[in-house]
Amino acid sequence: MAFPGATKRSGSLGTILYNNLLNSGCASQSQKSCGLANAITSVGTISDIGLRLLPNLSFHGVRVQCINIGGGKGEIPDNKRLQISLQHIHGIGRSRSRQILNKLSIENKLARELTGRELYALREELNNYMCAHELNNQVSKDISRLMAIQCYRGIRHSQGLPCRGQRTHTNARTLKGKAIPVAGKKKA
Numbered sequence: 773m774a775f776p777g778a779t780k781r782s783g784s785l786g787t788i789l790y791n792n793l794l795n796s797g798c799a800s801q802s803q804k805s806c807g808l809a810n811a812i813t814s815v816g817t818i819s820d821i822g823l824r825l826l827p828n829l830s831f832h833g834v835r836v837q838c839i840n841i842g843g844g845k846g847e848i849p850d851n852k853r854l855q856i857s858l859q860h861i862h863g864i865g866r867s868r869s870r871q872i873l874n875k876l877s878i879e880n881k882l883a884r885e886l887t888g889r890e891l892y893a894l895r896e897e898l899n900n901y902m903c904a905h906e907l908n909n910q911v912s913k914d915i916s917r918l919m920a921i922q923c924y925r926g927i928r929h930s931q932g933l934p935c936r937g938q939r940t941h942t943n944a945r946t947l948k949g950k951a952i953p954v955a956g957k958k959k960a
Contacts, residue, residue: 839883842895845904850884857883863903872897 838847841861848857858869873880876893886894902910918926928935934944945951 839886839891841898843899844906845895845898848883850882852883853880854878854883854886855880861898861903863901863907864898868901 837850839850840847846861848854848860850857854873855866855869858864858872859866864872872894876890876897878886878890878894915926915929919930920926925935932947932949933940934947938944940948
């Protein structure tokens, strides 16, 4: 049974809630009178009711531990301080997270203690920076541009070799892959 209007972003929470209801036995077809099952299936999106039900439901060892920043920026862990948890977003480091918190004048508290206003302000501020998927797309575009113009760095990228002058006789195993033994070569 699918939730009407459930999005991919809220699908994991909806799946957990639905599986929890199935395990408890009140989401079966014969027991449609269960209030929780009717409430979940009648709601268009799971996110609003899911947030209200989180403190009340046990997930049998599964715990939701992240706050979704939104805008394709990803999630931050809620059990760490903001300065550290912002660094879990690709493209945000120590100095950038400190700069964001100072600009918004938010104290360095646990991420789960953020108010709705602070979370909204944080989302708006993160939209000013290129991070997460935007950054990955830009880097891949830059590398494909280098390969298209056939410059030295582009050729090295296409050959799968280091492009910043590192030695390749013995090292560079990350880019070259696992070493293949050559027959007839002596070991010294």
